[in-house]
Amino acid sequence: xxxxxxxxxxxxxxxxxxxxxxxxxxxxxxxxxxxxxxxxxxxxxxxxxxxxxxxxxxxxxxxxxxxxxxxxxxxxxxxxxxxxxxxxxxxxxxxxxxxxxxxxxxxxxxxxxxxxxxxxxxxxxxxxxxxxxxxxxxxxx
Numbered sequence: 001x002x003x004x005x006x007x008x009x010x011x012x013x014x015x016x017x018x019x020x021x022x023x024x025x026x027x028x029x030x031x032x033x034x035x036x037x038x039x040x041x042x043x044x045x046x047x048x049x050x051x052x053x054x055x056x057x058x059x060x061x062x063x064x065x066x067x068x069x070x071x072x073x074x075x076x077x078x079x080x081x082x083x084x085x086x087x088x089x090x091x092x093x094x095x096x097x098x099x100x101x102x103x104x105x106x107x108x109x110x111x112x113x114x115x116x117x118x119x120x121x122x123x124x125x126x127x128x129x130x131x132x133x134x135x136x137x138x139x140x141x
Contacts, residue, residue, distance in 0.1 A: 005092040
């Protein structure tokens with residue numbers, strides 16, 4: 001089965017707007033787009049008030065893996081195996097994921113900072129997930 005949203009034609013900018021709209025909720029004080037050195041959007045950053053004060057979060061949208069998945073899937077048409085399509089698909093998947101997380105928060109099954117914990121940026125500038133991975137590597141060495 002092909003990767004989710006592989007046929008999307010929705011522009012990255014439209015999806016970014018939808019994704020950002022899911023973050024406009026009480027406690028969120030800043031939302032911004034993140035861009036790579038080449039000017040392509042690479043994610044979304046936001047600041048929110050938590051029980052422990054203001055915290056920064058960064059949600060990456062990585063297109064390289066999506067591009068590889070599109071390339072490897074024989075069900076995906078050749079015209080859909082482009083970097084531009086990978087970017088549209090990656091953003092659409094991220095938007096779908098954030099919509100699901102928002103549903104958990106809206107249903108009071110979790111708090112926003114709880115579902116976003118892996119993406120919280122710590123004092124070192126790394127996400128909590130990156131810190132966790134580094135610690136796991138140290139333990140297994």
